[in-house]
Amino acid sequence: MALSGKRVLLIIGGGIAAYKCLDLIRRLREQGAAVRCIMTRAAQEFITPLSVGALSADHVFTDLFDRQDEQDVGHIRLAREADLVAVAPATADLMAKLAHGLANDLASAVLLATDKPVLMAPAMNPAMWSHPATRRNFETLAKDGIRFTGPNSGEMAESGEAGEGRMAEPLEIVAAIENILDDGKKPLAGKRIVVTSGPTHEAIDPVRYIANRSSGKQGHAIAAALARLGADVHLISGPVTIPNPVGARTVHVESAREMREAVESCLPADAGIFVAAVADWRAETQSAEKIKKGKYGSTLTLSENPDILAEIGHHGSRPQLVIGFAAETENVIENARVKLLKKGADIIVANDVSHDSGVGPGGVMGGARNRVQVVGTEHVEEWPEMSKDAVAERLAALVAERLAK
Numbered sequence: 001m002a003l004s005g006k007r008v009l010l011i012i013g014g015g016i017a018a019y020k021c022l023d024l025i026r027r028l029r030e031q032g033a034a035v036r037c038i039m040t041r042a043a044q045e046f047i048t049p050l051s052v053g054a055l056s057a058d059h060v061f062t063d064l065f066d067r068q069d070e071q072d073v074g075h076i077r078l079a080r081e082a083d084l085v086a087v088a089p090a091t092a093d094l095m096a097k098l099a100h101g102l103a104n105d106l107a108s109a110v111l112l113a114t115d116k117p118v119l120m121a122p123a124m125n126p127a128m129w130s131h132p133a134t135r136r137n138f139e140t141l142a143k144d145g146i147r148f149t150g151p152n153s154g155e156m157a158e159s160g161e162a163g164e165g166r167m168a169e170p171l172e173i174v175a176a177i178e179n180i181l182d183d184g185k186k187p188l189a190g191k192r193i194v195v196t197s198g199p200t201h202e203a204i205d206p207v208r209y210i211a212n213r214s215s216g217k218q219g220h221a222i223a224a225a226l227a228r229l230g231a232d233v234h235l236i237s238g239p240v241t242i243p244n245p246v247g248a249r250t251v252h253v254e255s256a257r258e259m260r261e262a263v264e265s266c267l268p269a270d271a272g273i274f275v276a277a278v279a280d281w282r283a284e285t286q287s288a289e290k291i292k293k294g295k296y297g298s299t300l301t302l303s304e305n306p307d308i309l310a311e312i313g314h315h316g317s318r319p320q321l322v323i324g325f326a327a328e329t330e331n332v333i334e335n336a337r338v339k340l341l342k343k344g345a346d347i348i349v350a351n352d353v354s355h356d357s358g359v360g361p362g363g364v365m366g367g368a369r370n371r372v373q374v375v376g377t378e379h380v381e382e383w384p385e386m387s388k389d390a391v392a393e394r395l396a397a398l399v400a401e402r403l404a405k
């Protein structure tokens, strides 16, 4: 019970994702936290104080001018009695209010009055999230020390639109709360780490693309393991079918060029771990229309994609620690050594993805197990075959050790 004895004040904003808060309350209580809730007026349009009160087993606060509540607890006490204030969903409106110091209802007054850490889990339509006003408010709040989890990319509940703006899942919010309340105790607390994962898809036309067999399992497991050690993890994922890892901020991209842009926007970072199987090549031209069968030539002309690992390894704001993954089918260690120098990495984690690598079932690509060799400038470590989760744990511990130096 990671939150045993902790008091979480949960402010529920008026977004469609409010329904996820019912599960969030349950998950927080499962971890031993006492959860007290404030609901905005808009939140009560989506879920009822009755359900929130039943799940939190506490009175639900809704009104700044409720005479009984003000006499019994008072908004200042409400703000201070918690160990952490979480806002989920954090609406565009609540973010704007706090960024500008407005306090005209209970939620905003408490946010201004609290002296405790505040975690926001934004949720809104992608257009609202990317609006310059919301970007400015986000930056102001981040500068004021407000912590954020999510939003994630994906399909919106109400419109089916895809993009960044989905609220972090309840377990991700719980993990973020645990991280904040544990701050300083975990070995990677305060470290910002960028991880890439999955394949890239390089479009030929609207329906066809060049891809590879990477599943994202290893990269996602690494992102989750780093987050468990307290890191602020930014995961840039290619197209995968697995869920976002708990505790990491995940951005979804398609192509190598999009991945490069997303990675660059995360710099500066303390470490970069490049696990994604980025396509080396893309079609030189992408047709906006589906290419008709008869129109195919016998050749597809390719152009070389950016080498993200090499670019970051030689970047002006190079992270202190750069780790690359290399899928090899022969001369695994020799090839990894060459890559280490060429790409400016500190460590290359080489995996033998040949069909007879002995890792099964499913092999390394797409399977659940991995066998890697960790090649540094001065040493090579052979790790025995283990689950991808176990490789992730061990690598996260290695990252913590290297960043502590």
Ligand SMILES: Cc1cc2nc3c(=O)[nH]c(=O)nc-3n(C[C@H](O)[C@H](O)[C@H](O)COP(=O)(O)O)c2cc1C
Binding pocket: 012, 013, 014, 015, 016, 017, 040, 041, 042, 043, 089, 090, 091, 092, 093, 094, 123, 124, 125, 128, 158
């Ligand atoms: C169906 C519906 C869904 C909404 N979803 C969101 C949302 O996900 N995020 C958001 O910021 N606002 C959303 N809004 C708008 C907010 O409810 C509105 O800005 C409200 O004033 C927010 O109040 P609050 O910040 O006090 O909770 C939605 C409105 C409606 C009618």
